[in-house]
Amino acid sequence: MASTTDVIVVGAGLAGLTAARRLMDAGLTVQVVEARDRVGGRTLNHDLGDGRIVDSGGQFVGPTQDRVLALAKELEVETFPTYDQGLSTYVKNGSARRFTGDVPPDVAALADVGAVMLRANRTARSIPVDEPWKALGAKALDSQSLTTWIRRGAVTDGGLDLLNILLGSAFGGSATDASALFGLWYVAGAGNEYTAGTLDRMIGVLGGAQDSRFHGGAQMLSLRLAEDLGDAVALGHPVRRIEQDDHGVRVVGDNAQWRAKRVVVAVPPTLACRISWDPLLPAQQDALFSRMALGTLCKIEAVYSEPFWRKEGLSGQGVFRDPTSPVCSMFDNSPPDGGPGILMGFVGGAQWRRWVSLPAGQRRGAVLRAFATVVGKRALAPVDWIEQDWTKEEWTRGGPTSVLAPGVLTELGMWRDVPFRRVHWAGAEHSPYWNGYLDGAVRSGEMTAAEVVAAEGKM
Numbered sequence: 001m002a003s004t005t006d007v008i009v010v011g012a013g014l015a016g017l018t019a020a021r022r023l024m025d026a027g028l029t030v031q032v033v034e035a036r037d038r039v040g041g042r043t044l045n046h047d048l049g050d051g052r053i054v055d056s057g058g059q060f061v062g063p064t065q066d067r068v069l070a071l072a073k074e075l076e077v078e079t080f081p082t083y084d085q086g087l088s089t090y091v092k093n094g095s096a097r098r099f100t101g102d103v104p105p106d107v108a109a110l111a112d113v114g115a116v117m118l119r120a121n122r123t124a125r126s127i128p129v130d131e132p133w134k135a136l137g138a139k140a141l142d143s144q145s146l147t148t149w150i151r152r153g154a155v156t157d158g159g160l161d162l163l164n165i166l167l168g169s170a171f172g173g174s175a176t177d178a179s180a181l182f183g184l185w186y187v188a189g190a191g192n193e194y195t196a197g198t199l200d201r202m203i204g205v206l207g208g209a210q211d212s213r214f215h216g217g218a219q220m221l222s223l224r225l226a227e228d229l230g231d232a233v234a235l236g237h238p239v240r241r242i243e244q245d246d247h248g249v250r251v252v253g254d255n256a257q258w259r260a261k262r263v264v265v266a267v268p269p270t271l272a273c274r275i276s277w278d279p280l281l282p283a284q285q286d287a288l289f290s291r292m293a294l295g296t297l298c299k300i301e302a303v304y305s306e307p308f309w310r311k312e313g314l315s316g317q318g319v320f321r322d323p324t325s326p327v328c329s330m331f332d333n334s335p336p337d338g339g340p341g342i343l344m345g346f347v348g349g350a351q352w353r354r355w356v357s358l359p360a361g362q363r364r365g366a367v368l369r370a371f372a373t374v375v376g377k378r379a380l381a382p383v384d385w386i387e388q389d390w391t392k393e394e395w396t397r398g399g400p401t402s403v404l405a406p407g408v409l410t411e412l413g414m415w416r417d418v419p420f421r422r423v424h425w426a427g428a429e430h431s432p433y434w435n436g437y438l439d440g441a442v443r444s445g446e447m448t449a450a451e452v453v454a455a456e457g458k459m
């Protein structure tokens with residue numbers, strides 16, 4: 001196959017665009033091919049109509065997420081702190097209780113949560129982030145669900161409920177969906193090369209993964225990357241087929257095709273294995289990718305003329321252990337200048353499954369009633385309403401990331417990043433640190449670009 005380009009990058013999310021930038025930095029020619037008519041993938045700026053935007057996809061960033069922070073600096077995209085002043089609210093069976101910090105004041109469950117955090121942080125330290133299947137006791141940890149592992153610490157229903165609420169937003173699923181090894185490896189990755197990952201950092205706001213947001217929205221990173229890449233980004237071209245031989249690759253869309261020496265596939269693994277491959281993907285890689293389904297997550301934003309809850313000393317943050325609430329957790333997602341006021345709720349995992357089949361009016365009513373429990377009745381009358389269900393996105397199919405069930409990491413995990421001849425893999429699910437996060441996407445884009453540059457003998 002005669003090639004006109006050195007590398008084709010499939011997918012113009014943060015990982016693909018970062019890879020493309022680094023490949024060009026190294027002097028290679030690049031063509032990015034994207035299915036949607038926009039860049040940014042799982043990041044999405046919703047235009048509020050007055051020059052302001054709100055994030056409908058990935059948005060938070062925090063300490064140890066060095067690669068995405070460095071990229072933001074390079075692209076001159078600044079961050080600002082998540083609104084975290086005043087009291088947060090814990091809603092349990094319809095009644096609201098105010099609290100400060102990250103852990104809700106559920107007296108019966110608190111000791112359990114503390115014990116799980118300690119045990120998780122300690123075990124996570126023994127898991128190699130590059131090769132979790134080589135951890136001491138990996139097989140045993142991977143043969144049980146995270147629920148089973150949590151229960152081993154004599155954790156009560158209350159403790160498990162609280163952890164599942166946190167996982168509803170973090171995984172778009174529950175502890176039953178994940179293997180214990182996967183969950184603990186995820187904790188191990190919530191750090192960097194110098195700082196061990198912890199569950200506290202994963203769930204925390206101030207100093208944690210929810211510490212800050214990006215001015216102009218997280219999609220601004222991809223918009224700036226694409227601006228710099230110019231004509232090298234082709235939008236509206238779903239890649240249907242990838243062929244390769246000893247001389248190069250051919251990437252085929254509906255009415256266009258591209259040839260190159262190599263290809264970086266930077267789409268969620270569950271979509272990578274739906275592409276038609278010639279030759280076929282190695283069976284182990286196909287089996288792994290098809291087991292990397294994303295969680296189920298919907299993000300709701302209710303817009304108000306002002307963030308009225310701030311005057312009442314409320315942070316707008318809430319955690320729900322309440323069977324009537326579809327919302328797992330909520331945040332004040334107002335723009336950095338404070339107006340308009342925006343409350344954002346995550347509907348994920350089991351809550352999503354119960355709520356998604358309701359008619360639109362009932363879905364909205366249930367979320368607004370949950371918001372009202374936290375900030376009062378004014379929450380019932382927003383001026384705007386944005387419901388972004390990521391399971392309905394053909395080129396994502398869920399969110400925020402892939403969650404691996406028991407057995408998958410130890411049987412197939414080692415195939416995740418292995419190049420398939422001239423095909424290299426990138427994406428948030430391919431990162432050792434902050435796997436599934438914006439930082440993981442940037443890290444993987446940079447690591448894969450370096451792998452391709454080395455393979456092309458440019459280093």
Ligand SMILES: Cc1cc2nc3c(=O)[nH]c(=O)nc-3n(C[C@H](O)[C@H](O)[C@H](O)COP(=O)(O)OP(=O)(O)OC[C@H]3O[C@@H](n4cnc5c(N)ncnc54)[C@H](O)[C@@H]3O)c2cc1C
Nearest residue numbers: 011013014015035041042058059060239399400427428438
């Ligand atoms: C609701 C939600 C909230 C989140 N919150 C946070 C957060 O607060 N902080 C955080 O760090 N992370 C968060 N995340 C995760 C974060 O957004 C992702 O990890 C990151 O954006 C993934 O980037 P990526 O480039 O790896 O993949 P993607 O963004 O999924 O990009 C893949 C690209 O490939 C394209 N594509 C797919 N198939 C094809 C095909 N066949 N042909 C061509 N193109 C194709 C897609 O259209 C997409 O543009 C959240 C995610 C969601 C959904």
